[in-house]
Amino acid sequence: MINDHKAALDRFYGSHKRMPTYAEMATLFGFKSKNAVAKVVDKLVDAGAVVKDHLGRLAPTSLFGEVKMLGLIEAGIPAAHEEETLDTTTLDEWLIRDREASFILRVKGDSMEEAGIIEGDFVLVERTEKAKLGDIVVAEVDGSWTLKYLRQNSQGYYLEPGNKKYRNIYPETDMRVGAVVRSVIRRYGK
Amino acid sequence: MINDHKAALDRFYGSHKRMPTYAEMATLFGFKSKNAVAKVVDKLVDAGAVVKDHLGRLAPTSLFGEVKMLGLIEAGIPAAHEEETLDTTTLDEWLIRDREASFILRVKGDSMEEAGIIEGDFVLVERTEKAKLGDIVVAEVDGSWTLKYLRQNSQGYYLEPGNKKYRNIYPETDMRVGAVVRSVIRRYGK
DNA sequence: AGTATAGGTGAACGACCGTTCACCATGCAA
DNA sequence: TTGCATGGTGAACGGTCGTTCACCTATACT
Numbered sequence: 001m002i003n004d005h006k007a008a009l010d011r012f013y014g015s016h017k018r019m020p021t022y023a024e025m026a027t028l029f030g031f032k033s034k035n036a037v038a039k040v041v042d043k044l045v046d047a048g049a050v051v052k053d054h055l056g057r058l059a060p061t062s063l064f065g066e067v068k069m070l071g072l073i074e075a076g077i078p079a080a081h082e083e084e085t086l087d088t089t090t091l092d093e094w095l096i097r098d099r100e101a102s103f104i105l106r107v108k109g110d111s112m113e114e115a116g117i118i119e120g121d122f123v124l125v126e127r128t129e130k131a132k133l134g135d136i137v138v139a140e141v142d143g144s145w146t147l148k149y150l151r152q153n154s155q156g157y158y159l160e161p162g163n164k165k166y167r168n169i170y171p172e173t174d175m176r177v178g179a180v181v182r183s184v185i186r187r188y189g190k
Numbered sequence: 191m192i193n194d195h196k197a198a199l200d201r202f203y204g205s206h207k208r209m210p211t212y213a214e215m216a217t218l219f220g221f222k223s224k225n226a227v228a229k230v231v232d233k234l235v236d237a238g239a240v241v242k243d244h245l246g247r248l249a250p251t252s253l254f255g256e257v258k259m260l261g262l263i264e265a266g267i268p269a270a271h272e273e274e275t276l277d278t279t280t281l282d283e284w285l286i287r288d289r290e291a292s293f294i295l296r297v298k299g300d301s302m303e304e305a306g307i308i309e310g311d312f313v314l315v316e317r318t319e320k321a322k323l324g325d326i327v328v329a330e331v332d333g334s335w336t337l338k339y340l341r342q343n344s345q346g347y348y349l350e351p352g353n354k355k356y357r358n359i360y361p362e363t364d365m366r367v368g369a370v371v372r373s374v375i376r377r378y379g380k
Numbered sequence: 381a382g383t384a385t386a387g388g389t390g391a392a393c394g395a396c397c398g399t400t401c402a403c404c405a406t407g408c409a410a
Numbered sequence: 411t412t413g414c415a416t417g418g419t420g421a422a423c424g425g426t427c428g429t430t431c432a433c434c435t436a437t438a439c440t
Contacts, residue, residue, distance in 0.1 A: 069293075091314075136378065145267070179267050222419060225420080
């Protein structure tokens with residue numbers, strides 16, 4: 001019942017990137033009076049489905065547009081009705097530290113296979129100067145870009161692939177670290 | 191200059207989940223008059239940084255809260271000033287089909303190693319009845335949950351691990367597919 | 381039957397919204 | 411030096427906001 005209303009708000013927020021006004025909600029819920037909306041909103045606030053600003057305006061709570069975080073695989077999937085008390089987050093907040101500096105690249109080749117990064121995977125990278133040793137970096141060596149571990153020896157920095165089939169890369173002229181890999185994302189299906 | 195304003199709006203939207211009012215923007219930008227704000231907003235609209243609703247209200251454009259999608263690794267990282275014409279998306283929109291049915295689980299063990307899913311990875315799963323053969327599923331077999339390929343032979347469904355160290359699992363009593371893996375997500379660093 | 385109660389309508393309210401106007405200050409170009 | 415964009419202030423405007431009031435049903439409970 002009230003879940004329908006919450007779902008409607010969720011959909012509206014998803015497509016408009018803001019909460020509807022009371023007048024819009026009246027249309028949305030099929031009411032002719034804003035008062036009917038106000039009563040529904042009160043219930044939604046009580047239920048914690050939405051919150052109100054310092055001045056009246058609605059804002060989605062953490063329940064909106066978020067994904068539930070569970071424990072280990074072994075714990076399994078909860079039944080639909082026992083989904084209380086789950087931690088939730090948006091993927092963006094969870095994965096992205098510095099939005100302006102972040103990019104997604106698609107991985108080609110098998111040179112990082114043993115690190116669990118395979119052809120077709122996406123990597124979320126962050127353009128930064130502060131790559132640490134051992135990080136997986138997107139680097140430009142002698143004119144072309146690759147994805148490798150950043151290592152260092154007495155000669156200086158070099159790149160190590162995550163696949164024994166390939167050799168380490170010692171830069172001939174110069175090497176530039178463009179970005180550090182923060183996450184790997186693999187999509188299945190379509 | 192105007193990028194500062196855009197960034198301020200981005201921050202506000204990120205924390206409040208809505209666009210600020212003109213009065214709030216005046217404070218935000220350090221103006222004393224809403225008119226100064228209106229002029230800035232006009233420029234932002236012209237620049238495509240925000241859009242206006244059917245009635246005045248601001249909404250973030252696709253440029254807000256999104257991540258740039260690039261091509262293959264080999265293409266490398268673009269310089270900061272040549273970031274035009276990139277496809278962008280939010281991770282949530284990109285990865286999540288059915289939000290209500292989606293969960294994130296943490297992977298334990300190495301039984302899907304050859305599928306590029308290693309211990310500590312997260313899987314974004316979707317609770318569904320329509321698992322297809324070959325999908326990686328979260329299934330309950332004889333009381334405990336595992337992550338495996340869904341297969342079928344003349345005896346019926348069974349599970350196949352993505353690691354030759356382990357054997358196929360033929361359910362003794364019953365097997366229940368709880369969810370299908372839609373994405374794998376691996377995070378580096380803290 | 382009588383009567384709370386929940387859920388809806390319709391109209392009115394003050395407050396604040398986004399917009400606009402007149403005006404002022406600065407800096408650059410003619 | 412004059413002229414004129416540019417970028418700001420402050421005040422005013424109608425419109426819509428969220429809220430509230432009185433009132434009208436149904437349904438459920440004595």
